[in-house]
Amino acid sequence: MFIGVHDKTCKLSGLKVTDELLKNIAAIRSDGNILPQPAMTVHNYTFDDGDVVVVETLPAHFPPVRYKGTIWVRIGPRRGIANEMEERLLIEKRTSNAKTFDEQPCVGATIDDLNIPLFKMVYLPKAVNSAILANDKRDIKLQLASLRFYDLVYDCPTNAGILIFGNNVRYFFSTAYVQYVKFGGTTLASTVLADTQFSGDLISIINLLDSFIKINIIKKRPVHVSTLIEENIFSYAENAIREFLMNAVMHRSYEITSPIKFYQFSDRIEIVNPGGLYGNARPENFPNVSDYRNLVISESMRVMGFVNRFNRGVAMAQADLTTNGNEPAEFDLNTLGVFGVIIKEKNEPVNDINGSVNDIDGSVNDINGSVNDIDGSVNDINGSVNDIDGSVNISDTEKIFIEIIQKNEKLNIKQISELSNISYRTTARYLKSLKERGLIKYVGADKTGGYILSLHTPPKP
Numbered sequence: 001m002f003i004g005v006h007d008k009t010c011k012l013s014g015l016k017v018t019d020e021l022l023k024n025i026a027a028i029r030s031d032g033n034i035l036p037q038p039a040m041t042v043h044n045y046t047f048d049d050g051d052v053v054v055v056e057t058l059p060a061h062f063p064p065v066r067y068k069g070t071i072w073v074r075i076g077p078r079r080g081i082a083n084e085m086e087e088r089l090l091i092e093k094r095t096s097n098a099k100t101f102d103e104q105p106c107v108g109a110t111i112d113d114l115n116i117p118l119f120k121m122v123y124l125p126k127a128v129n130s131a132i133l134a135n136d137k138r139d140i141k142l143q144l145a146s147l148r149f150y151d152l153v154y155d156c157p158t159n160a161g162i163l164i165f166g167n168n169v170r171y172f173f174s175t176a177y178v179q180y181v182k183f184g185g186t187t188l189a190s191t192v193l194a195d196t197q198f199s200g201d202l203i204s205i206i207n208l209l210d211s212f213i214k215i216n217i218i219k220k221r222p223v224h225v226s227t228l229i230e231e232n233i234f235s236y237a238e239n240a241i242r243e244f245l246m247n248a249v250m251h252r253s254y255e256i257t258s259p260i261k262f263y264q265f266s267d268r269i270e271i272v273n274p275g276g277l278y279g280n281a282r283p284e285n286f287p288n289v290s291d292y293r294n295l296v297i298s299e300s301m302r303v304m305g306f307v308n309r310f311n312r313g314v315a316m317a318q319a320d321l322t323t324n325g326n327e328p329a330e331f332d333l334n335t336l337g338v339f340g341v342i343i344k345e346k347n348e349p350v351n352d353i354n355g356s357v358n359d360i361d362g363s364v365n366d367i368n369g370s371v372n373d374i375d376g377s378v379n380d381i382n383g384s385v386n387d388i389d390g391s392v393n394i395s396d397t398e399k400i401f402i403e404i405i406q407k408n409e410k411l412n413i414k415q416i417s418e419l420s421n422i423s424y425r426t427t428a429r430y431l432k433s434l435k436e437r438g439l440i441k442y443v444g445a446d447k448t449g450g451y452i453l454s455l456h457t458p459p460k461p
Contacts (some may be wrong), residue, residue, distance in 0.1 A: 037387055115201060236326065
């Protein structure tokens with residue numbers, strides 16, 4: 001819109017623009033008469049024959065637009081009030097244009113903020129057919145954009161792109177992590193035995209959670225069934241805990257400034273997810289109806305094999321709990337802004353046959369082999385397992401480290417220590433011993449490398 005120019009002759013009218021005029025024009029944007037508010041800019045240009053005010057208004061991404069409660073539309077050369085059919089078409093257009101949070105551009109981020117090797121070597125081969133991928137000669141931005149990880153209009157990654165492949169996710173989303181706390185009792189006032197944070201890109205977080213659940217959460221012990229026959233019983237159903245955590249990562253609101261809370265009490269596990277039920281999901285129809293707050297993240301987790309998208313996750317988790325002898329999970333659907341799940345431990349007390357981990361004073365006790373780290377001494381009593389040919393002895397504690405490295409290659413000492421809940425000093429001592437015996441090796445640079453299994457590492461017992 002040009003103010004100060006004649007409509008027919010396009011000549012300047014001699015208008016002299018004042019600050020008051022500019023303020024009045026700019027106020028049209030926010031006076032509440034136009035909803036939703038338009039994206040509008042106002043510029044003033046001065047010429048010898050007069051001033052011109054140029055007002056630029058961008059098309060609305062989310063129609064219909066109402067002026068004083070009325071929807072106006074263009075009908076050929078004239079304007080008119082929208083009828084019911086025209087209003088319905090505008091509403092449908094708004095729905096098609098609306099983007100979920102993870103589809104929106106992460107303004108301020110650049111292509112350099114993405115871990116491109118992770119995208120190209122880990123995600124792409126699972127998301128795109130190999131034959132199609134071999135003939136794809138597009139540049140990396142177009143490849144990312146085709147999977148909704150990059151916004152070409154704003155020339156920046158989407159929120160999903162940063163969350164899944166970001167080099168420094170918490171720079172953009174400070175609470176995009178999982179907070180684990182282990183309590184010694186049944187309330188939040190109980191003594192904290194251990195705590196750790198799982199952060200980074202979502203692919204790394206999920207892989208770390210997988211190992212952590214198996215090693216630190218699930219406890220087992222053998223039960224006598226009959227002569228020479230024993231059966232293992234477990235404190236929790238591993239797949240159920242994993243399913244509820246994956247759902248929390250997938251369905252949480254990343255706009256809420258709170259992490260996912262993963263709390264382990266002496267009698268139960270609680271997982272609290274920022275953001276309540278979304279869309280068509282309601283307390284009265286949960287879990288039979290689901291909706292996806294983060295469409296791109298949900299699709300990406302399905303591509304990676306972390307979750308299914310057939311609305312069966314909760315039902316399968318409940319079935320796993322029942323099979324394991326746990327009570328069905330309980331859900332908090334009414335607390336504003338959060339979604340909570342409570343999983344109770346199996347009624348019969350369960351002790352870990354391979355060793356329980358206590359983090360209060362830094363000591364670790366294994367039934368078949370104790371490790372004391374208070375004064376730096378290490379005692380392995382009966383905790384060694386002989387390989388098939390008897391040439392290699394692996395203690396129960398060493399088995400924990402080997403299993404972590406087998407699932408998560410190139411972790412450093414600190415990461416392995418956090419996953420095992422064993423002190424840094426003890427972890428470093430065991431890794432040094434395993435390395436000297438040729439069971440593991442360190443690859444890469446001192447600061448960025450990590451441990452992997454050697455080729456001749458004995459098979460898992």
